[in-house]
Amino acid sequence: xxxxxxxxxxxxxxxxxxxxxxxxxxxxxxxxxxxxxxxxxxxxxxxxxxxxxxxxxxxxxxxxxxxxxxxxxxxxxxxxxxxxxxxxxxxxxxxxxxxxxxxxxxxxxxxxxxxxxxxxxxxxxxxxxxxxxxxxxxxxxxxxxxxxxxxxxxxxxxxxxxxxxxxxxxxxxxxxxxxxxxxxxxxxxxxxxxxxxxxxxxxxxxxxxxxxxxxxxxxxxxxxxxxxxxxxxxxxxxxxxxxxxxxxxxxxxxxxxxxxxxxxxxxxxxxxxxxxxxxxxxxxx
Numbered sequence: 001x002x003x004x005x006x007x008x009x010x011x012x013x014x015x016x017x018x019x020x021x022x023x024x025x026x027x028x029x030x031x032x033x034x035x036x037x038x039x040x041x042x043x044x045x046x047x048x049x050x051x052x053x054x055x056x057x058x059x060x061x062x063x064x065x066x067x068x069x070x071x072x073x074x075x076x077x078x079x080x081x082x083x084x085x086x087x088x089x090x091x092x093x094x095x096x097x098x099x100x101x102x103x104x105x106x107x108x109x110x111x112x113x114x115x116x117x118x119x120x121x122x123x124x125x126x127x128x129x130x131x132x133x134x135x136x137x138x139x140x141x142x143x144x145x146x147x148x149x150x151x152x153x154x155x156x157x158x159x160x161x162x163x164x165x166x167x168x169x170x171x172x173x174x175x176x177x178x179x180x181x182x183x184x185x186x187x188x189x190x191x192x193x194x195x196x197x198x199x200x201x202x203x204x205x206x207x208x209x210x211x212x213x214x215x216x217x218x219x220x221x222x223x224x225x226x227x228x229x230x231x232x233x234x235x236x237x238x239x240x241x242x243x244x245x246x247x248x249x250x251x252x253x254x255x256x257x258x259x260x261x262x263x264x265x266x267x268x269x270x271x272x273x274x275x276x277x278x279x280x281x282x283x284x285x
Contacts, residue, residue, distance in 0.1 A: 002077055002235045004054060004148055004181030005224025006243065010083055011051045013238045014123075017085050018046050021121065023060065027114040033127065034113055036136025040071050050140060053147055053180030056083075057140035073134060074141040081125065081132030082110075085238040089122035128234060145180035148221050153179070158217075159210045162202045169205065170198035170276060173217065182217065185230055188277045189250040190216040197285040198276040199269075223248060251277040 002010070022045050026038040044060035051057070058073040075083070084106060106124050107114060113125040113134060125134065135141065146152050161179070165172045173179060173187040182190075191198050193216040196209060205213070229235055229243035232253060236242055246253075250260065255268035259279040269276045 001079055001183060001185070001233050002054070002081075002229060003183035003186055003224070005186070005221055005245065006229035006235050007054050007056060007077065007181075008051055008149070008225060009229045009243065010077075010238060011049050011056055014056075014083065014085065015049045017121075017238065018058070018117075018123070019048060021046050022118040023115060024118045025116040027116070029114070030112040030127075030130060033125075033130060033132060034134050036134075038136075040136055041073060044071065052140060053143035053145065053176060054183075055141050055143065059140070070138075072137050072140045074137055075125070075134050076132055078127070078129070078131035078133070080110075080128040080234040082127070082234060082236055083238050084124040084126065084236070084240060086122045086124070088120050089116055090120070123238075143180040144177045145175065146178075148179060148181040148217065153218075155211060155214050158214045159207065162205060162210055165202035167202060168199045168271075169196060169202045169213070170274075171272075172202040174274075181221070184274060185232075185245075185249070185252045186217070186220045186224060188252040188275075189220045192251040192277075192279065192283060193219065195282050197283040198278055199285055220250075251279060253277065 022043065023041055025042065028034045028038065041060050044062040046058050047061050048059045049056065054076060056075040059070060060073060061068060061070045108126065110126040110128045111124050112127050112130065115123040146157060162172055170187050170191060173182045173190065174184065188198065190213060194213040196205065196213055224230065224245045227243055227245040227248060228237060230245040231242035232246040251266050254266040254277060257266050259266055259282060262279065262281050264279050264281040266277060267280055
């Protein structure tokens with residue numbers, strides 16, 4: 001968390017606010033979360049914001065004595081990272097969610113890095129758990145797996161990869177070295193819609209099951225984008241508003257509630273620190 005729909009929603013929101021802005025200063029409050037020399041990007045202009053899996057990549061260009069240089073500011077939010085934009089750094093900015101804290105004025109105790117722009121606007125990077133990171137590179141950082149929203153994510157690719165994996169199908173869906181962007185929420189819901197038990201071995205699925213699951217993965221990702229992601233934990237949009245996909249969960253987080261299809265009580269099991277939510281009648285192993 002956040003997963004592809006949340007990171008893509010953040011990208012779309014920041015794109016309209018940040019592209020064209022010139023970076024004035026960077027206040028690094030937790031050094032381990034900022035990798036690189038900030039001097040490489042001071043005075044640079046943001047010309048684009050891309051997303052690769054769950055990683056955001058800001059492309060910045062500098063012009064010094066007719067020499068044009070470019071760098072990428074790569075951001076991974078991990079579990080509790082947030083990016084909050086303010087049009088004026090001198091105004092009070094309040095956010096909807098700061099986990100486990102009654103403080104909601106920014107900068108807050110969870111604010112780790114602050115980007116100040118020449119026009120007076122500001123971008124806060126908050127992270128309760130301090131697992132997120134920001135890295136300056138010459139090329140954008142990309143996960144090894146195929147991005148779910150890319151044209152390369154085809155049924156053939158999906159099926160070919162799944163048939164090679166002898167582990168639970170849910171773990172395959174979440175393997176960022178295979179498929180980039182799917183996390184716990186959307187994997188659980190896609191498997192429910194496809195009527196496949198999350199503990200089924202990946203290579204045991206037949207062609208019809210793989211086709212159905214492929215379609216449902218695309219469906220839940222599109223639905224997550226439609227509702228601006230899920231704000232069941234620490235995720236918020238850059239304007240401090242929240243997503244609404246949590247109002248449309250199929251099985252994720254629904255332990256003890258009735259299945260929306262057959263009314264069987266939703267179960268939850270935990271393996272390797274991950275929760276598996278499923279309907280034992282609709283999703284038989």
